[in-house]
Amino acid sequence: MCSYVIVGNPDSNRIDFFQQALERLEYPPARIAAWADLLEGRTCLPKIVQAGDCVRIESPGRDFDVERLLLAAGAAEAPSGERLSEVEARNLLFERGRIWVPYQWYLGLRLALRQIEDQLAECEPHRLTNGLAEIGVMFDKAQTHARLCAAGVPVPESLPDVRSYGDLTEKLRKAGWGRVFVKLSHGSSASGVVALRTDGRRTQATTTVEMARSNGELRLYNSRRLKVYEDASEIAELIDALCRHGVHVERWLPKAALNGASFDLRVVTIGGRARHTVVRQSRSPMTNLHLLNTRGDVEAVRARMGAAAWAQAMESCERAAKCFPNSLHAGVDLCITPSFRSWAVLEVNAFGDLLPRVLHDGMDTYEAEIRCVEREKPGELCILPN
Amino acid sequence: MAIYEHLQHFDGKPVVDWELGTPLTGPGETAYRISISWEEHEAKSQWTDKFAQFLTEPGVEEVTALIVGPWEGAMESDGSSEAATEAIVAAREQLPNLKAVFVGEILAEEAEISWIQQSDLSALFNAYPLLETFYARGGNGLHLGSPTHDHLKTLVVQSGGLDVEVVREVAGASLSALEHLELWLGTENYGATTTVDDVLPILNDNLFPSLKYLGLCDSEIADAIAAAIATAPILDQLEVLDLSLGTLSDEGALALIAAPSIGKLRSLDIHHHYVSPEVVDQLLALPVSVDATSPESAADEDDRYVAVSE
Numbered sequence: 304m305c306s307y308v309i310v311g312n313p314d315s316n317r318i319d320f321f322q323q324a325l326e327r328l329e330y331p332p333a334r335i336a337a338w339a340d341l342l343e344g345r346t347c348l349p350k351i352v353q354a355g356d357c358v359r360i361e362s363p364g365r366d367f368d369v370e371r372l373l374l375a376a377g378a379a380e381a382p383s384g385e386r387l388s389e390v391e392a393r394n395l396l397f398e399r400g401r402i403w404v405p406y407q408w409y410l411g412l413r414l415a416l417r418q419i420e421d422q423l424a425e426c427e428p429h430r431l432t433n434g435l436a437e438i439g440v441m442f443d444k445a446q447t448h449a450r451l452c453a454a455g456v457p458v459p460e461s462l463p464d465v466r467s468y469g470d471l472t473e474k475l476r477k478a479g480w481g482r483v484f485v486k487l488s489h490g491s492s493a494s495g496v497v498a499l500r501t502d503g504r505r506t507q508a509t510t511t512v513e514m515a516r517s518n519g520e521l522r523l524y525n526s527r528r529l530k531v532y533e534d535a536s537e538i539a540e541l542i543d544a545l546c547r548h549g550v551h552v553e554r555w556l557p558k559a560a561l562n563g564a565s566f567d568l569r570v571v572t573i574g575g576r577a578r579h580t581v582v583r584q585s586r587s588p589m590t591n592l593h594l595l596n597t598r599g600d601v602e603a604v605r606a607r608m609g610a611a612a613w614a615q616a617m618e619s620c621e622r623a624a625k626c627f628p629n630s631l632h633a634g635v636d637l638c639i640t641p642s643f644r645s646w647a648v649l650e651v652n653a654f655g656d657l658l659p660r661v662l663h664d665g666m667d668t669y670e671a672e673i674r675c676v677e678r679e680k681p682g683e684l685c686i687l688p689n
Numbered sequence: 690m691a692i693y694e695h696l697q698h699f700d701g702k703p704v705v706d707w708e709l710g711t712p713l714t715g716p717g718e719t720a721y722r723i724s725i726s727w728e729e730h731e732a733k734s735q736w737t738d739k740f741a742q743f744l745t746e747p748g749v750e751e752v753t754a755l756i757v758g759p760w761e762g763a764m765e766s767d768g769s770s771e772a773a774t775e776a777i778v779a780a781r782e783q784l785p786n787l788k789a790v791f792v793g794e795i796l797a798e799e800a801e802i803s804w805i806q807q808s809d810l811s812a813l814f815n816a817y818p819l820l821e822t823f824y825a826r827g828g829n830g831l832h833l834g835s836p837t838h839d840h841l842k843t844l845v846v847q848s849g850g851l852d853v854e855v856v857r858e859v860a861g862a863s864l865s866a867l868e869h870l871e872l873w874l875g876t877e878n879y880g881a882t883t884t885v886d887d888v889l890p891i892l893n894d895n896l897f898p899s900l901k902y903l904g905l906c907d908s909e910i911a912d913a914i915a916a917a918i919a920t921a922p923i924l925d926q927l928e929v930l931d932l933s934l935g936t937l938s939d940e941g942a943l944a945l946i947a948a949p950s951i952g953k954l955r956s957l958d959i960h961h962h963y964v965s966p967e968v969v970d971q972l973l974a975l976p977v978s979v980d981a982t983s984p985e986s987a988a989d990e991d992d993r994y995v996a997v998s999e
Contacts, residue, residue: 481765500804502766507804507999531999533878557727557764557798563694565798586693588798641799642726 305430305676307333308352310341310419311361312369317657318361324669338363342372342415347422354427357676360419360438362654363412364491367397374403377411385547400524402487402495402512405548409489413439432676433653434629441627441653444488444551450626457619457647459484459638462552468542471552475501480554484588485542488549491652494525495545498555498588499538508532509588514541529587555588556647559639561607566590566599567649568637570617571656571668572624574675577617577635578663579656608643616646623648632656632672691797691997692826692847695722700754700789700822709742716751717786722794724758736760737776744783754789754822763806764799769830771808778816789822801999802849803879807831814838821866828852828873828880835861842899843869849907849998850879853887860890867897871904871931876998885913892921904931904958907995911962915941919948928955933980934996938963942972952976961996963987 307325311318313335322332340346352358363369374392381387385404387395395403416435423431440446451458462474462483475483481502487495497510509531513524521544532538542550558565564584571579582599583590605613620635627633634655639646656668663671696704699720707713707721723743725736736757743749755777762768770792777790790813793805805827811834814820821842825831828848835858844867846855851874859872870891875881888905890896903923905914911932918924932941942964945951956978962985964972969981987993 479765479767481762481767500766500801502804507801509999557796560693560695560796560798565693565796586691586797640727641796642728644726645728 304330305355305357306331306353307357307359308336308348308429309333309359309361310336310338310348311359312339312363312366313337315361315365316659317654320657320659320667321359321361321669324667324673328670328673330673333359338366338369338415339372341419341422342369342376348419349422349425352423352426352429355429356427357430357432358423360431360433360435362657363415364654367395370403370408371395373408373411373415375411376414377404377407377409380410380414381407398524400513400526402490402523402525402548405487405489405495409442412442430676430679431629432631432672434627437627437630438653441630441633441651442489442491444486444650447626447651448551448553451623451648451651454622454626456623456626457645459553459556459647459649461554465546465550465552467546468539470546471499471542472501472506474552476503482555484553484555485545486551486553487545488551495523495548496589497541497545499542500555506533506535506538508538508541510541511589512541512545514544529589553649556638557641558590559604559607559641559643561599561603564597564599566604566639568601568604568616568639569655569658570620570635570637571632571658572620572635573632573656573668573671574679575621575624575628577620577624578671579658579661579668580663581658581661604639604643608639612644619646619648623651627651631675632668691801691999693797695758695796696720696756696791696794699756699791699824702754704756706758707743709739711746713746713748713752716746716748717753719752720754720756720789721752722756722758724756724794725761725763726759727764730759730761730764734761736773740773740776740780744780749783750785752784753786755784755787756791756794759795759799763795766800766804766806769806769808770810770827774808774810774813778812781816784817786819787817788819790817790820791824791826793826794824795826797999802827802847802997803829803999805829809834811836814841828855828875831855833858833862835859835863837863839865842866843871845869845871845904847871847873847907847997848875848881849873849995850875850877850881851883852880853882853884856883856887856891860887860896862896864897866899868899869902869904870897870900871902871906873904873906873934873997874908874910876909876995879998881909883908883910885910885917888914889917889921892917892923895922898926901927902929902931903927904929904933905935906931907934907997908932909936909993909995911935911937912941912944916944919944919951924948924950925953927953929958930954930956931958933958933960933962935961936963936993936995938990938993939965939968942968946971946975956980961985963993 378389482500485497566584584599634652636650702720704720809832814836824845826847828851958980961983
């Protein structure tokens with residue numbers, strides 16, 4: 304039995320849930336290395352990690368202090384244009400839902416992950432449940448898409464390198480596509496996602512993004528309420544603004560429906576196996592859970608697909624997870640088409656295992672992860688050589 | 690909100706998605722849905738080819754109910770129901786028992802209602818004189834003509850924004866057997882151009898002597914329509930009045946409550962509405978079965994939305 308060290312935000316419910324799982328399995332409580340402390344140099348991992356420990360990286364999200372620090376860390380590398388200086392980043396005032404500069408945030412995250420890697424290299428021998436470079440890849444939708452494609456995982460086709468609304472409409476016309484999802488390359492979950500449909504004359508954008516103008520400056524906010532833009536110039540403004548932050552554009556596959564709502568699946572893989580699965584139902588193009596959508600019945604989906612197709616779909620999720628061989632767990636989002644006959648992986652989430660109270664083999668995701676680490680022999684899967 | 694689920698039954702028969710190579714078992718007791726799935730669309734399949742195959746199945750002459758799901762391109766906003774409609778018209782000899790047709794049973798995840806491209810469907814009425822049930826979803830490009838038809842009992846047009854021309858076509862039709870008329874008028878934002886004056890002939894002129902069910906649904910002029918119905922002769926003949934999915938508020942509800950003939954209805958459906966709880970109580974006190982579920986709330990009149998539009 305090892306002890307855990309979690310890199311995370313101490314007030315996060317993710318850490319609470321993990322600590323509860325440790326307690327149920329009679330492990331000692333994990334020691335916490337706060338993202339904020341690591342980023343500020345107030346602590347470092349060699350002071351915390353002891354020989355034989357298992358290190359778990361948790362999401363840095365939902366903490367504005369950490370967001371500011373990641374933005375500040377990314378300032379030096381961020382290209383000019385949509386950029387905050389380090390001082391600006393450190394002094395940002397909280398605004399609910401505000402989309403700041405996602406690419407700079409991503410650069411900051413990557414830098415922080417490299418720092419963690421460097422620090423871990425200085426630590427006593429230990430295990431690590433997340434591939435640090437793989438977290439970086441999972442926060443880059445285009446890179447993730449390319450990796451999945453190369454591994455033969457079914458994914459929606461993408462339009463590479465979309466730079467502007469004009470560029471997008473031109474590429475759509477050439478591809479002969481009528482609808483796509485435009486996503487921030489480095490946004491998490493439903494942040495900055497636009498479902499766009501066009502027939503070449505009329506265009507419609509359904510999105511969680513709200514635009515607001517202040518002193519001639521266009522600001523973007525994530526909202527829980529879906530908004531439908533029908534005005535071409537407004538849509539152009541929205542897409543152009545997102546493009547300045549970098550977007551990943553994918554074909555919008557139709558989703559299957561059950562019980563009066565369409566759905567996709569969140570499949571958590573643990574140790575490379577598809578495990579905890581939830582059906583995310585929605586009456587909108589966005590199915591992410593925190594948009595207040597509801598959960599459906601996994602067994603009903605399995606029954607509609609048939610055992611063989613279900614097994615193949617789960618195999619696709621496992622194949623997606625294998626693209627990230629150093630990651631103990633991954634949250635794979637899977638779209639099933641209305642015929643229930645084909646499917647595609649939409650996202651792979653580095654911190655996609657937050658599914659409280661969802662059990663598989665009698666265990667929640669955290670217990671299953673802890674048990675999985677127990678079974679691993681040193682040198683396999685989730686262990687970084689040291 | 691929008692339509693996210695397929696019909697399980699159509700014209701009283703269980704719906705089966707017909708796929709290539711599947712024999713028709715119990716063709717007279719099944720509603721067949723023919724559509725081009727995403728996978729078939731990607732493989733460049735055409736609705737009319739699939740339908741041609743369907744027509745070669747033994748027993749097809751017994752088929753009574755047909756649903757046209759997405760045709761090729763429907764999910765990509767490319768192409769209308771025209772080719773499918775022409776193919777069904779041309780198949781009249783092969784489908785002598787066809788009594789029910791639904792053109793465009795397409796779900797929001799495939800194409801939202803305002804993105805469904807319909808076409809002129811009027812030839813279907815002439816081609817199938819025994820047709821009893823006719824449904825269409827999507828108002829764009831839709832034409833019904835003004836058919837004269839002695840067997841049609843049910844006519845339903847679901848739309849997020851219906852052009853007044855379609856309402857006029859219906860009002861100009863001669864449908865002596867029509868019992869159930871349901872028009873989803875929709876919102877101006879998505880092409881609705883019907884005013885209350887345009888529906889007055891339906892309410893006042895005894896156009897459809899057999900009419901028992903009138904639905905003027907999904908409408909942002911629901912209050913004005915309710916007020917017009919309250920004093921219209923049609924209330925004497927209806928069993929069901931359906932003003933659901935729209936923006937009905939206290940104004941229209943109070944007009945209905947005060948209507949002299951309201952008690953002649955068997956049921957009143959206003960689900961998805963903006964009526965206050967006090968007035969809902971008054972509606973529920975009527976000697977009529979009332980569905981006032983799905984109450985909506987709005988800060989002001991401009992904040993009221995029909996249920997199905999985008």
